[in-house]
Amino acid sequence: MPELSWRHHTLIQSLLSRGPLREDQFHLLFKQITGKTPDNDQQVFNSYLLTINKALSFAQFELRGCRNQYDGRVYYGLVNNVSDDQSKLGTKYSVPQIALFKAIVEAIAQDSSAQGGISNISALNLQLENQLGDTGSQSQVIPAAFKNFSKSHKEKTIAELAQDKWLDCTPDGFVNLGVRSFLDLRSWFRSNDVPSCEVCNEAGVKAELCSTEVCTVRVHQYCLKKMLSNKKSKKACPGCGTRWQSTTSNIEPKEEEDEPDTRTQDQPSSHKRKKSRLNVDIDLGPNEDSTAEASQPPPTRRTTRSSARQR
Numbered sequence: 001m002p003e004l005s006w007r008h009h010t011l012i013q014s015l016l017s018r019g020p021l022r023e024d025q026f027h028l029l030f031k032q033i034t035g036k037t038p039d040n041d042q043q044v045f046n047s048y049l050l051t052i053n054k055a056l057s058f059a060q061f062e063l064r065g066c067r068n069q070y071d072g073r074v075y076y077g078l079v080n081n082v083s084d085d086q087s088k089l090g091t092k093y094s095v096p097q098i099a100l101f102k103a104i105v106e107a108i109a110q111d112s113s114a115q116g117g118i119s120n121i122s123a124l125n126l127q128l129e130n131q132l133g134d135t136g137s138q139s140q141v142i143p144a145a146f147k148n149f150s151k152s153h154k155e156k157t158i159a160e161l162a163q164d165k166w167l168d169c170t171p172d173g174f175v176n177l178g179v180r181s182f183l184d185l186r187s188w189f190r191s192n193d194v195p196s197c198e199v200c201n202e203a204g205v206k207a208e209l210c211s212t213e214v215c216t217v218r219v220h221q222y223c224l225k226k227m228l229s230n231k232k233s234k235k236a237c238p239g240c241g242t243r244w245q246s247t248t249s250n251i252e253p254k255e256e257e258d259e260p261d262t263r264t265q266d267q268p269s270s271h272k273r274k275k276s277r278l279n280v281d282i283d284l285g286p287n288e289d290s291t292a293e294a295s296q297p298p299p300t301r302r303t304t305r306s307s308a309r310q311r
Contacts, residue, residue: 002054007033012052012078015063019165020077020179023065066182069116069206070168072222077183096149097157099131101166104158105185108177108205109194114218116206117176120169123158124151177205198238199223215240 004012010033015021021029027038030045038045052063060081067074091098103126107118128146158175161167165178177185182205189203190196197204197220207218217239219227228235228244236243 002051004051004055008048008052008055011048012056012063015076015078020075020183023074023076026076064183064186066179066186067202067220067222068179068182069204069220070176072220075179075183077180079184093157093160094145095143096128096145096153097160099128099146100126100149100154100157101161102131103128104167104175105177105181108175109189109192109203114195114204114207114209115174117170117174120158120173120175123175124154126154197223199227210237210239210242211245212237212240212242215242219244 011030014029030048031037034044034048036044049063056062056078062079062081063076064079065074065076093101100123104118104123107122107126108116111118128149129142132142132146158167158169162169162175162178165180167181168176168178170176186203189205194203194205195216195218196202197207198217199219200223202220204218204220207220208224210217215237217237224244234241
C-alpha cells in the first residue's frame with residue numbers, strides 16, 4: 001500500500017466532508033494544500049490522484065472525476081466500488097427511500113427522448129412495488145413500509161436526495177439526476193440498457209437526438225458543441241450522416257480534451273459496454289458514494305425510437 005502524506009489525507013477528508021466538488025473548487029483546494037496548480041503541474045496532480053487511488057483501492061474506494069451532463073462541468077468525488085449487504089448497513093436512507101431513488105433512476109434512464117429527468121408528478125406516482133423483485137407473483141407480499149410510504153414521504157425523500165446531491169430538482173418541476181449519481185452509477189450505466197453518447201461514449205442520460213426518426217444516435221450537448229465547432233467536423237450525424245440540427249447551445253463547459261481520468265490501473269476503460277436487463281442495485285450512504293458492480297464491455301445495440309423530445 002502506498003504511503004499517504006498529510007496532503008493526501010487532507011484531499012480525501014475534504015471530499016468526504018464536503019461531497020463532490022466542481023473541478024475549479026477541487027483545483028483550488030489542491031493548490032492551497034500542495035502549493036501546486038493542476039494546470040501548470042499536471043504531472044504532480046496526476047501523481048497525487050494515482051497515489052490516492054492506489055491506497056483507496058485496498059478499501060475498494062476510488063477518487064473519481066465525471067462530467068455533469070446538465071451543466072457540462074467536471075466534478076470530483078469519492079465513490080464506493082462495492083455494493084453489498086454490509087455496505088448497505090451504512091446508509092441513512094430507509095428501504096422505501098432507496099426503492100424510490102432506484103425507481104427514479106430507472107425512469108430517467110429508460111426515457112428514449114434523453115431528457116435526463118422526469119416531472120415531479122411522475123416521480124411521486126412511481127410504484128415502489130416494482131422494486132421488490134418478481135412483481136408477477138400473485139403471492140407477493142408488499143411490506144408495510146411500502147404501503148405506508150405516502151406521497152408526502154416521497155416529497156421529503158426527493159428533497160433530501162436533492163440536498164445530498166443524488167438528485168437535482170429544477171424550478172420548472174423536473175427531477176434530474178444529481179452529480180453524485182453520475183459519479184456513482186457510471187459502471188451501472190455502461191452495464192445496463194442506457195445508450196451512449198456517440199462522441200464521448202459515456203451514457204447519454206441528458207443528450208440531443210438525431211432528427212432522423214430511425215436513427216438512435218444521441219450526443220451530449222457539450223459534446224455536440226465541441227463537435228460542431230470543430231472545423232474538420234462534417235457537422236453531421238455520425239450514424240446516418242444527416243446534417244445535425246442543434247436545438248440548444250447554451251452550455252459552455254471549461255475547455256478540456258476529455259473527461260478527467262482518475263481510474264486505478266485495474267479498472268476498465270470507457271469503451272462501449274454490452275447492455276443487459278435493467279436492474280439497479282444502489283446504496284446511499286451519508287458520507288460516501290457507492291456504485292453498482294462493474295460489467296464487461298462490448299458494442300452498443302441500436303434500436304429505433306418513435307419520437308424525440310427536448311426541453
